[in-house]
Amino acid sequence: MQGNRLYEGQKLALKYFTVAIVLFGAQLLFGLIAAIQYLYPSFLFNTLDFSIARMVHINALVVWLLYAMIGAVYWLLPDEAGVEVVGVKLGTLAFYILTAAVAVVVLVYIFVQVGPGNEMTLWLITEGREYIEAPRWADIGIVAVVLVFLYNVYATVLKGKHSGILVVLMADLIALAGLYLAGMFYTDNIAVDQYWWWWVVHLWVEATWEVYVAAVGGYILIKTLNANRQVVEMWLWIEVAMMFGSGILGLGHHYFWIGTPEYWWEIGALFSALEPVPLVGLFVHVLYDWGKERGKGNSIKNIPAFAWLTVETFGNFLGAGVWGFMHTLPQINLYTHGTQWPAAHGHLAFFGAYVAIMISAIYLAVQGKAGLKEMKMTKAGWWAISLITVGVLLMTVSLTLSAYTQTMVERGMHGATWEGYFIAQANKWFVQGMGWRLASGLAVVAGYALLVYDLLTVTKKQPAEVTEGEAAVQTA
Amino acid sequence: MEYYLQDIPHTDFLHIFVVSAMIIIFGMGYAAFFTVVKMKLLNRYFMIAAYLSWTIQAACMYYLGVLLRVEPYTQKVLIGAMVGYLIFPHIVYFVLDKVHRRLEHETEVNQI
Amino acid sequence: MENKPTSVWTSNRFWRRSATWITGVAAVLLILLTFDSMGQMQMGTAEDIQNKVTKRIPSPVVINYKIDYVLDPYRGHEVPIIGGKTVDSATGKVSSKFEEKEKFFGRDDWSEEEARALIHKGKLTIQAKNCMDCHTLLGNGAYYAPDLTKAWLDPAWSSEGPLQAMTGANSKEEAMATFLQNPDKYPTHERMMPNLGITPEEAKAVVAYLKFMSAIDTNGFPRNFGKIKGAVDARK
Numbered sequence: 001m002q003g004n005r006l007y008e009g010q011k012l013a014l015k016y017f018t019v020a021i022v023l024f025g026a027q028l029l030f031g032l033i034a035a036i037q038y039l040y041p042s043f044l045f046n047t048l049d050f051s052i053a054r055m056v057h058i059n060a061l062v063v064w065l066l067y068a069m070i071g072a073v074y075w076l077l078p079d080e081a082g083v084e085v086v087g088v089k090l091g092t093l094a095f096y097i098l099t100a101a102v103a104v105v106v107l108v109y110i111f112v113q114v115g116p117g118n119e120m121t122l123w124l125i126t127e128g129r130e131y132i133e134a135p136r137w138a139d140i141g142i143v144a145v146v147l148v149f150l151y152n153v154y155a156t157v158l159k160g161k162h163s164g165i166l167v168v169l170m171a172d173l174i175a176l177a178g179l180y181l182a183g184m185f186y187t188d189n190i191a192v193d194q195y196w197w198w199w200v201v202h203l204w205v206e207a208t209w210e211v212y213v214a215a216v217g218g219y220i221l222i223k224t225l226n227a228n229r230q231v232v233e234m235w236l237w238i239e240v241a242m243m244f245g246s247g248i249l250g251l252g253h254h255y256f257w258i259g260t261p262e263y264w265w266e267i268g269a270l271f272s273a274l275e276p277v278p279l280v281g282l283f284v285h286v287l288y289d290w291g292k293e294r295g296k297g298n299s300i301k302n303i304p305a306f307a308w309l310t311v312e313t314f315g316n317f318l319g320a321g322v323w324g325f326m327h328t329l330p331q332i333n334l335y336t337h338g339t340q341w342p343a344a345h346g347h348l349a350f351f352g353a354y355v356a357i358m359i360s361a362i363y364l365a366v367q368g369k370a371g372l373k374e375m376k377m378t379k380a381g382w383w384a385i386s387l388i389t390v391g392v393l394l395m396t397v398s399l400t401l402s403a404y405t406q407t408m409v410e411r412g413m414h415g416a417t418w419e420g421y422f423i424a425q426a427n428k429w430f431v432q433g434m435g436w437r438l439a440s441g442l443a444v445v446a447g448y449a450l451l452v453y454d455l456l457t458v459t460k461k462q463p464a465e466v467t468e469g470e471a472a473v474q475t476a
Numbered sequence: 477m478e479y480y481l482q483d484i485p486h487t488d489f490l491h492i493f494v495v496s497a498m499i500i501i502f503g504m505g506y507a508a509f510f511t512v513v514k515m516k517l518l519n520r521y522f523m524i525a526a527y528l529s530w531t532i533q534a535a536c537m538y539y540l541g542v543l544l545r546v547e548p549y550t551q552k553v554l555i556g557a558m559v560g561y562l563i564f565p566h567i568v569y570f571v572l573d574k575v576h577r578r579l580e581h582e583t584e585v586n587q588i
Numbered sequence: 589m590e591n592k593p594t595s596v597w598t599s600n601r602f603w604r605r606s607a608t609w610i611t612g613v614a615a616v617l618l619i620l621l622t623f624d625s626m627g628q629m630q631m632g633t634a635e636d637i638q639n640k641v642t643k644r645i646p647s648p649v650v651i652n653y654k655i656d657y658v659l660d661p662y663r664g665h666e667v668p669i670i671g672g673k674t675v676d677s678a679t680g681k682v683s684s685k686f687e688e689k690e691k692f693f694g695r696d697d698w699s700e701e702e703a704r705a706l707i708h709k710g711k712l713t714i715q716a717k718n719c720m721d722c723h724t725l726l727g728n729g730a731y732y733a734p735d736l737t738k739a740w741l742d743p744a745w746s747s748e749g750p751l752q753a754m755t756g757a758n759s760k761e762e763a764m765a766t767f768l769q770n771p772d773k774y775p776t777h778e779r780m781m782p783n784l785g786i787t788p789e790e791a792k793a794v795v796a797y798l799k800f801m802s803a804i805d806t807n808g809f810p811r812n813f814g815k816i817k818g819a820v821d822a823r824k
Contacts, residue, residue: 034732037732038732041778041779041780042778045772045780045782046772046782046783049722049782050721050722050730050732051718051719051721051722051730051732051782052718052721054721054722054730054732055718055721113718114716114717114718114784114785115716116713116716116785116787116790117709117710117712117713117714117715117716117717117786117790117793117794118712118716119712121712121715121716122712122715122716125716126715126716126718127715128714128715128716128717128718128719128720128721129715129720130720130721130728130729130730133718133721164600164604186712186715188631188704188707188708188711189629189630189631189645190711190725190726190801190804191629191644191645191726191804192626192629192630192645193711194725194726194728195622195625195626195629230600233600234598234600234603237600237603237604237606237607238603238606238607240607240611241603241606241607241610241611244607244610244611244614244615245610245611245614248611248614248615248617248618249614249617249618251618254728255625256807256809257726257727257806257807257808257809258726258727258728258806259629259644259645259726259804259805259806260625260628260629260644260807261624261625261628261644262807263621264621264625265807267621334665334808334809334811335811337727337809338724338727338728338729338731338735338737338809338810339731340731342731343731406731411810411811411812412812415810415811415812415813416735416810416811416812416813417742417743417744417813418734418739418742418743418744418745418751419743419744421734421735422734422776422777425777425779426777
């Protein structure tokens with residue numbers, strides 16, 4: 001970072017981050033609506049039904065994470081490569097096209113909602129496949145925008161320095177983009193449909209996104225702790241080996257019950273049981289680096305970014321590791337599949353693995369934009385991180401209570417019938433869990449408001465200290 | 477190959493969830509205590525806590541196997557996994573320590 | 589730096605290569621397994637049913653047959669049974685007879701083309717109406733409404749079940765189709781299904797899809813289905 005002077009690529013990154021934070025707000029708003037509907041089903045009934053609220057809730061999450069991920073790459077790319085991003089004008093154009101497309105898709109989701117059962121609906125309104133509902137025209141647009149992004153990354157790295165972090169990112173991003181193509185076709189065979197659908201969903205969130213996080217996490221460690229680059233990069237390769245080694249075949253845990261052959265039981269159980277190992281590794285690594293640098297008496301250069309990185313390692317481990325392993329083995333998954341268990345696991349895992357690190361990267365950009373050498377945590381920042389983290393943890397525990405009730409009552413006692421389903425949904429413990437979930441959701445929303453406030457004001461609230469620019473003047 | 481999924485009584489569900497969570501948590505405890513002690517942030521007697529965590533984890537894993545009524549093949553895989561996990565932090569620390577030593581040594585040499 | 593002997597453990601190159609190899613091997617294994625799975629997951633044909641060949645995903649003409657979900661002691665879990673079952677006396681393995689027919693909207697002679705067209709429309713409707721954002725299909729989706737994997741076999745929709753009685757229809761398929769067109773007219777619980785503007789043809793197609801889906805071999809998911817009412821002979 002060169003004082004206040006940012007690369008053009010970094011300015012583009014700030015645009016991506018801004019939209020990301022706005023969409024994060026939309027995600028929380030629609031999540032709140034869906035949570036209310038669990039308790040008061042008549043809320044917005046036949047106006048904005050649960051299906052729509054939930055679809056926008058999850059799509060906003062996926063899209064804002066992608067925005068933040070692209071933003072973080074544009075932020076670190078010129079810094080790591082040592083040169084300006086090559087096609088920054090093209091990148092900016094792609095940004096505006098993508099944002100316009102996202103706006104249209106969301107408006108169609110909210111105001112058109114569903115269409116007649118024909119191909120036109122799949123092309124124009126929704127594909128109706130959980131998580132990747134975006135209509136086909138938007139799919140093609142997304143692919144075009146991603147190609148521009150990939151071109152920018154590759155051209156820039158080829159022109160500048162090839163750091164290990166960038167090499168991992170280059171390989172990972174191409175896999176990430178290529179996998180999206182697996183979710184862009186239609187078939188009448190629902191088993192085959194879901195088979196390929198999981199290629200996109202699982203190989204994104206449990207393989208390529210994890211590796212992305214490891215790479216960006218390495219960059220944040222270097223920036224906040226001054227961690228040794230060679231150690232970070234070597235460790236990154238070990239992480240890649242462990243994550244892809246367990247994550248790619250860990251796909252098997254989605255192939256237990258969708259019409260797939262039985263051998264996926266063994267494969268899925270074995271590899272998904274290995275999936276927490278790289279998360280333990282990541283945790284140990286952060287702990288190790290922090291201990292080493294502390295031993296040398298080095299200070300943390302960006303406390304909010306580092307705090308969110310810590311939340312990320314804990315959250316990823318708890319959400320993806322502990323909550324994942326609780327219901328991943330086929331013997332127990334037979335009873336938990338399609339209950340609130342995946343909801344409990346998903347909330348903490350997405351927050352821990354992806355949300356926290358993206359916020360960390362945004363804090364890094366806020367620091368860079370202001371050209372601050374060190375950034376302390378403000379009171380609002382502490383409240384934001386505490387409210388959001390405790391809120392999501394409490395939400396996960398509440399959903400786990402509901403999930404446990406549902407598994408016991410619906411699956412254990414009533415044999416997974418519709419009657420069993422409704423008896424479980426009306427069980428007082430299930431309803432209690434949903435109530436606490438809503439309450440903790442409100443805490444997260446409050447935390448979000450503080451987070452936005454803090455991101456806008458944190459640089460102004462820093463104790464008077466020399467910025468890099470001033471330091472240069474002083475030494476001169 | 478013959479496949480068989482044993483019926484699990486719903487009264488065992490809670491035990492299964494708690495025990496699986498404990499496997500991962502004590503697994504983390506083992507790795508964390510191990511790293512912290514090795515880095516001399518804690519007294520070395522705490523290494524007992526690390527191995528104790530691993531022992532509890534192994535016991536939990538055994539109990540989980542019983543609860544899930546796994547067949548002999550899976551039992552062997554579970555035991556293998558636990559032994560592997562016992563060695564895992566040693567290797568990780570060994571690698572990290574070596575690379576740090578090498579790099580720190582190099583920096584000193586370079587400075588001269 | 590290069591000419592100094594360094595341990596392989598601290599060599600960046602060693603780990604980069606390991607990562608590449610491990611990723612490559614895992615990816616190749618996944619692709620090989622995918623080829624095998626895809627072979628086993630192809631949709632069956634009417635010919636398979638004539639020849640009494642069991643497929644994981646059967647031909648859509650199963651809508652002409654009676655479908656059950658029974659415990660197979662050999663495989664240790666419930667399996668879908670199409671048109672009556674036979675039991676192997678040695679192993680206890682159950683398999684479909686593909687004989688016993690059942691009328692679907694008054695007919696049991698839906699041709700392969702007709703049945704395929706029907707489930708094509710059904711699948712498109714299921715996607716166009718976003719079913720998966722409230723319900724689960726094969727256990728995947730949202731958890732706001734009941735699982736649809738074996739909805740066709742659910743005791744609630746049987747002739748003695750409360751849902752069929754509620755719509756006043758004489759058969760399961762008619763009851764389901766009537767409900768789907770005006771779900772908010774038949775409030776079953778406080779949590780209701782919204783009106784999604786499903787047309788009579790779409791409703792018929794969706795019900796056909798549900799019947800077809802109930803014949804997919806899901807390795808025993810959902811477990812203990814119909815344990816309480818016994819409408820399905822899962823625990824007989």
